[in-house]
Amino acid sequence: MACVQLIVGTVGGTAWKTAQAAAVILNQLGHSARVNEESQPKDLLNPEEMLLICTSTTGNGELPPNIRALYSVLDDEAVQLTGRRYGVIALGDTGYPRFAHAAFLLEDALYRCGATRVGEILRLDAQVDDRPHVTAAHWVKDWINS
Numbered sequence: 001m002a003c004v005q006l007i008v009g010t011v012g013g014t015a016w017k018t019a020q021a022a023a024v025i026l027n028q029l030g031h032s033a034r035v036n037e038e039s040q041p042k043d044l045l046n047p048e049e050m051l052l053i054c055t056s057t058t059g060n061g062e063l064p065p066n067i068r069a070l071y072s073v074l075d076d077e078a079v080q081l082t083g084r085r086y087g088v089i090a091l092g093d094t095g096y097p098r099f100a101h102a103a104f105l106l107e108d109a110l111y112r113c114g115a116t117r118v119g120e121i122l123r124l125d126a127q128v129d130d131r132p133h134v135t136a137a138h139w140v141k142d143w144i145n146s
C-alpha cells in the first residue's frame with residue numbers, strides 16, 4: 001500500500017476540494033493519503049512518500065501563493081529527489097493564454113530534481129469540467145496502479 005502526500009496549490013479552493021476527493025478514494029482503497037495545502041520544503045523529506053501535486057493556475061500563468069515556497073526549492077534544484085515518484089493534477093481554464101501553466105512549472109522542476117512521474121497528468125479545464133473533484137476521484141484509482 002502506498003503513502004501519498006497530496007500537495008495543493010489553490011486560490012479559491014477548487015484544487016483543495018479536488019485533492020480531498022482523491023485522498024478519500026486513496027484511503028478507501030487502503031492507501032495512506034494526506035492533503036497538504038500549506039506545503040513547506042521540509043515536506044519533501046520522506047523518501048517513502050509519493051507526491052501528488054494538485055494545483056490550479058492563477059494570474060497570467062502563475063503559481064498560487066500557497067505552493068510558491070515549495071516551488072522555489074524545486075526550481076533552485078535545492079533538493080535531491082532521485083527515484084521519488086509523483087503525479088500531477090493540473091487545474092486551469094483554457095480561456096486563459098497559459099493553460100495550467102503552474103502545474104507545468106512544478107512538473108518541470110520536479111523532473112530537474114530527479115523525480116519520476118507516474119501516470120499521465122490529469123488536466124482539468126474549468127471550461128468543460130464543472131466537477132473536477134469527481135473526475136479526479138475516478139482518475140486516481142488508475143493513477144495509483146500506474
Ligand SMILES: Cc1cc2nc3c(=O)[nH]c(=O)nc-3n(C[C@H](O)[C@H](O)[C@H](O)COP(=O)(O)O)c2cc1C
Nearest residue numbers: 011012013014015056057059061092093096099100
Ligand atoms: C484571477 C484568475 C486567474 C487565472 N489564471 C489562469 C491561467 O493563467 N491559466 C489557467 O489555466 N487558468 C487560470 N485560471 C483558472 C483557474 O486555474 C481555475 O479556475 C481553477 O479551477 C481554480 O482553482 P482554485 O480555486 O483551486 O484556485 C485563473 C483564474 C482566476 C480567478
